[in-house]
Amino acid sequence: MQVTVAFKSLFKFFGAAQRAPGHTVLLALQAASARDKAMLFALESVYTVCMVALTGLRLEEGFARYLARFLGLSYAEELLRKVQEPPTRYFLRVNTLKVSSERLVEELRAEGYNVYKHPLVPEAVFLKVEGPFAVREHAGKVFVDYPTAESCYVGAHVYAPGVLKVVGASAGDTVSVHAPDGRVVAEGVLVMEPEEIFGRRRGKAVEVTLSVYRVASLRDHRVFKEGLIYHQSLPSMVAVRELSPEPGWSVLDMCASPGGKATHAAQLMQDEGEVVAVDRSEKKVEAVRENARRLGLNSLKTIVYDSRYISEAVGSNSFDAVILDPPCSALGVRPKLHYPRSFTDVLRLSNYQRQFLSEAYKVLRRGGILLYSTCTISPLENEWVVIHAAEKIGFEVLKTKYPGVRRPLLGVPGLLFDPVTNDTPGFFIALLKKKS
Numbered sequence: 001m002q003v004t005v006a007f008k009s010l011f012k013f014f015g016a017a018q019r020a021p022g023h024t025v026l027l028a029l030q031a032a033s034a035r036d037k038a039m040l041f042a043l044e045s046v047y048t049v050c051m052v053a054l055t056g057l058r059l060e061e062g063f064a065r066y067l068a069r070f071l072g073l074s075y076a077e078e079l080l081r082k083v084q085e086p087p088t089r090y091f092l093r094v095n096t097l098k099v100s101s102e103r104l105v106e107e108l109r110a111e112g113y114n115v116y117k118h119p120l121v122p123e124a125v126f127l128k129v130e131g132p133f134a135v136r137e138h139a140g141k142v143f144v145d146y147p148t149a150e151s152c153y154v155g156a157h158v159y160a161p162g163v164l165k166v167v168g169a170s171a172g173d174t175v176s177v178h179a180p181d182g183r184v185v186a187e188g189v190l191v192m193e194p195e196e197i198f199g200r201r202r203g204k205a206v207e208v209t210l211s212v213y214r215v216a217s218l219r220d221h222r223v224f225k226e227g228l229i230y231h232q233s234l235p236s237m238v239a240v241r242e243l244s245p246e247p248g249w250s251v252l253d254m255c256a257s258p259g260g261k262a263t264h265a266a267q268l269m270q271d272e273g274e275v276v277a278v279d280r281s282e283k284k285v286e287a288v289r290e291n292a293r294r295l296g297l298n299s300l301k302t303i304v305y306d307s308r309y310i311s312e313a314v315g316s317n318s319f320d321a322v323i324l325d326p327p328c329s330a331l332g333v334r335p336k337l338h339y340p341r342s343f344t345d346v347l348r349l350s351n352y353q354r355q356f357l358s359e360a361y362k363v364l365r366r367g368g369i370l371l372y373s374t375c376t377i378s379p380l381e382n383e384w385v386v387i388h389a390a391e392k393i394g395f396e397v398l399k400t401k402y403p404g405v406r407r408p409l410l411g412v413p414g415l416l417f418d419p420v421t422n423d424t425p426g427f428f429i430a431l432l433k434k435k436s
Helices: 002-018 024-031 034-055 061-071 073-082 101-110 146-152 194-200 234-243 260-268 282-295 343-363 383-393
Strands: 089-094 115-117 124-128 140-144 163-167 174-178 184-190 204-211 229-231 250-253 274-279 300-304 319-324 364-374 395-398 415-417 427-434
Touching: 061 073, 061 343, 089 234, 089 260, 101 115, 101 124, 124 234, 140 146, 146 174, 146 184, 163 194, 174 204, 229 260, 234 260, 234 319, 234 364, 234 415, 234 427, 250 260, 260 274, 260 282, 260 300, 260 319, 274 282, 282 300, 319 343, 343 364, 343 383, 364 383, 383 395, 383 427
Parallel strands: 140 174, 250 274, 250 319, 274 300, 319 364
Antiparallel strands: 089 124, 089 229, 115 124, 140 163, 174 184, 184 204, 364 427, 395 427, 415 427
16 A cells, blocks of 8 residues: 555656656656655655566666666656567668668578568668567576577577586486576577587587567578678668768777777768778677688778777877767667666766767867767766767767657757667767868
């Protein structure tokens, strides 16, 4: 009874804020009396605990409260439900330097794949995601880490590095694949002996035959091996399209691995000009090189460096455009079976993201464009970073063009792909110009 009254009081106080995302919650707080605020935060604690339990994701309470305050209570709950499911479309980028989208779609359809062109992004094609399906638990079990479990959830095979333990199974047995918390994400056949899995730590360990969701895999297909496609989400492609790099440009990608945006920029530039892809470890940079080789790109160069100090390596006023997709809380990545981030992580990441902005400003030529993007719906990592770039560094924030997508909070120009309304990963995009 007390909980019911608490919810009614909380909903009445927030009014429309619980239904419409935005900063209405903040305005309500500013107008509230001290007594109302105290009651509100006590009730909000009850709500956020219930929200965490109801959605299935075990969010840190401070993070849940942060989302509720900025996005509205009901919206935040629906967002958390959505990120536990994959979108209904799985996107690929066609390498139009090698093949047209129309030709690729025609060839794949002739082989029985249900693949479709996107109406607004010429190089974007997609496969339908099917499910959910009921998966069974077997006597033989393979437990995998969360990244592997999230991949298996949509039909990916299990590879040895992601295996935590094997219980009651040998090579050739039918097994169920489990996330660390025990939930079953897939069924398949164990193709390696447990000793080999943990001894070699490479190769396919489980051939997945049924998963909760399913999308046709093309990673073993010739179109992938020949560099005709790149696996890339729709919002990520839209981000580079908004930047619209032209042949002959010089472009810097500050946090480039595994190379989706850098190789897309090179593709839109017709492989003419220069794309410099930077990341802070040799392993990350090698992933970019490998993708550039597979796609047949010659204009892409790589540097191993900490981009917070990249002007030391490339000089000032050197680039027509900069791409910055820094490490973030990744709240928009789908599907999500586990989320370990805390509100303290958000504060730390927001500060870290801002450290790249002054370097981006230094290396841009006057009039150059910065593409800032993240795969999260976290205002402190999105809108507030852009506000900092404009007010403290001197960037001019530009309008974006792509239709049918939510606009960011606080009047910030840009795009916010929203899992609740857009059937995509959560993704933030902003364009900023170095004033001339």
